[in-house]
Amino acid sequence: MVQTLDFEKPVAALDAEIAELTADPARAAELERAQAKRGRLLADIYKALSPWQKTLVARHPDRPRFLGIVEQLFEDWQPLAGDRAFADDVAILGGPARFRGRSVMLIGHEKGHDTQSRVQRNFGMAKPEGYRKAARLMEMANRFGLPIVTLVDTPGAYPGIDAEERGQAEAIARATESCLTAEVPMVSVIIGEGGSGGAVALAAANRVLMFEHSVYAVISPEGCASILWRDAAKAADAAVAMRISAQDLAELGVIDSIVAEPVGGAHRAPADAIARLGDSIDAALDGLEKLSPAELKADRRAKFLAFARAA
């Protein structure tokens, strides 16, 4: 049973009706009509999602996550642990894997799927050692010529005493630098939440893709609202103002393409969503594999310098 979001209540009401009709074989025609109506309603709701509603979809507990995506799209994944300095951080996972015939370095945030694993993975909020592990793996990929694929899904880097004392800011800065130094193709996908510096540290890539209902922002809508509106309840306004949806970001040139989600969001048909994701990653890598190592780095540098409007 999929967890119902507030704005999906009309669909949930129809679901209840459909369940009732299903139990009564005499009402097959009514059932068919109700099912068609439900399909239209769901499609209409998802076509018109507000940025705040998209935020809720992006945070949906049943949304495809790193480990589910690995299982469906990648083979021979060998997770590698640790930053070689302090610890292993399981909010970021990474290691080499096979993807449609090629060896790649796969790195990403994993939020966890139930209470226990969410706590273990700190809800996808990585600490410095997570970013240092990511940087280590990106440097390794660069040495061995493996394309880098990252899957971004984090509320943000962890804000805590231990993270600060081990240099959270430095670790993020270094990971971003590692993205920009690599002379291999790099493709990043925002699969759920792209939370600020904690996201960009894994997403300074040649091609940045986003799932249709994912979000990517400099600060959470709640955080922005509490600072600029002095009221966290204005999160929906902040989500609009910051332009955090995939559609807005494509328009701003921050992302390169949008991966369409099944009707009703990726959480309703994860396998379908993940298959589409695979095709998009494959196409992006195909395009980049035509470039030389020097061109790949130059492409990435030019792309990000352009955001400072400096040629």
Place this chain on the structure above:
Amino acid sequence: MTSWLTRSRQRLTGFIARRETPDNLWTKCKSCGAMLYTKEFEANLSVCPECGHHERIRAAERFGQVLDEGWTPIAVASPSDDPLNFKDQKRYPDRLKAARAATGEPDAMLLAKGHIRGHQAVVGVQDFAFMGGSMGIAVGNAFVTGARAAIAAHCPFVLFTAAGGARMQEGILSLMQMPATTVAIQELKDARLPYIVVLTDPTTGGVTASYAMLGDVHISEPNALIGFAGARVIESTIRQKLPEGFQRAEYLLEHGMVDIVVKRHDLADTLGRLIGLLMRA
């Protein structure tokens, strides 16, 4: 993200008041409360002679303190304002207008070229008085301009940081300044030129998590607040009181994130010495 807004508001009103009223003869130390003769306080580099508190200073004052006489400003472009058409309780263009009127500056980072104790350098200063020093496209643009001016002159880039973080009114485009400035740092590294960061109070958020932490050398002024997450965010996440001295310059020194904590009076000498050594001059 810390509330640069609250703080910058206080700063701005403070600044205007100081200019327009005759009672700016005296300055009250924000740390110990001592009443200081403003002229003497400024002659003392805006450091309280009583308690050693290093007051936040404006970009022009910083250039004057660090650079030898004869320095010149480097023009910074003003990229298009308000790329998102952003409005919260106020329109972003109105906030920019107010900040420009209050500071007389185009945006939060200014550049100058000149010499530090006889050694050529390009210097960038992030001014906290301009919307909390926040990093948007204009700051990213100034940073890249400064790094490239240093490369063109074959000299180091010395950057004074001060910011609450990214400029939320520019949304994702402010976040994109993190990789953009990182590319400029790589260009300096490729040219084998020193990039020296001087962290001043306060430096937090996306600024710390990008160009403030990628220097060849990290210097900090005493007691400067330096961190990734704001204290309130941390406290509300972990529901613990923060330890004494947390996220202060000395704490970062102890934890290996800063090379040296240098008093303002020794800053120009330290920078000059370092540049001389690293440039083998």
